[in-house]
Amino acid sequence: MLRIRPELVDAMVAHARADHPDEACGVIAGPEGSDRPERFIPMVNAARSPTFYEFDSADLLRLYREMDDRDEEPVVIYHSHTATEAYPSRTDISYASEPLAHYVLISTRECGNDEGPAEVRSFRIVDGEVTEEPVEIVA
């Protein structure tokens, strides 16, 4: 299960809406081993694409160095789907490389850039296997 504060969910959805129709992506870091998402870090989608996302390679190194210095890990890795449901695609599954992370997907297919319903779901992706998990929003 993913336990997450409401303002972090809102921040991911706002990022996804702002970047629609391209995919938005980012991380919520938290203290190592805590499983607590705390620090919201929106990333640039270097692919700038409606069907693909990738962190820029220099940004990626900076991000991991910074998390290391702060004894953090990527508790949540999020990205948006802009035309399909909030479920991991085949590419999402094949490139998933953080077995401890919650992979959060946000679908903006209904809301686009506007207010309106955005689907938010969370998954574990380990060794090519996807398991959906409940999201508990706790203030």
Add this chain to the structure above:
Amino acid sequence: MSVEVRIPTILRPYTGGEKNVSAEGATLAELITDLESRYAGLQERLVDEQGLRRFVNVYLNDEDVRFLGGLETELSDGDSVTILPAVAGG
């Protein structure tokens, strides 16, 4: 010549859980061969027939080796190599 190599979480099962390991090599290719000799299976996760795998980033100090010499990138004593899988998807 000794180079420190930073191993990402997903590859730590190969290094017995170690986050940082030392390895030897005058080039990145030699370094990976040296790593493979002690941590069997690691090489296949880093390279394929084309060279470095597309969704694995390897940095020499602060620079992505794709912008240096790829697998032929030369290493010096005291360098640090960081391996990070790309964060990507569709």
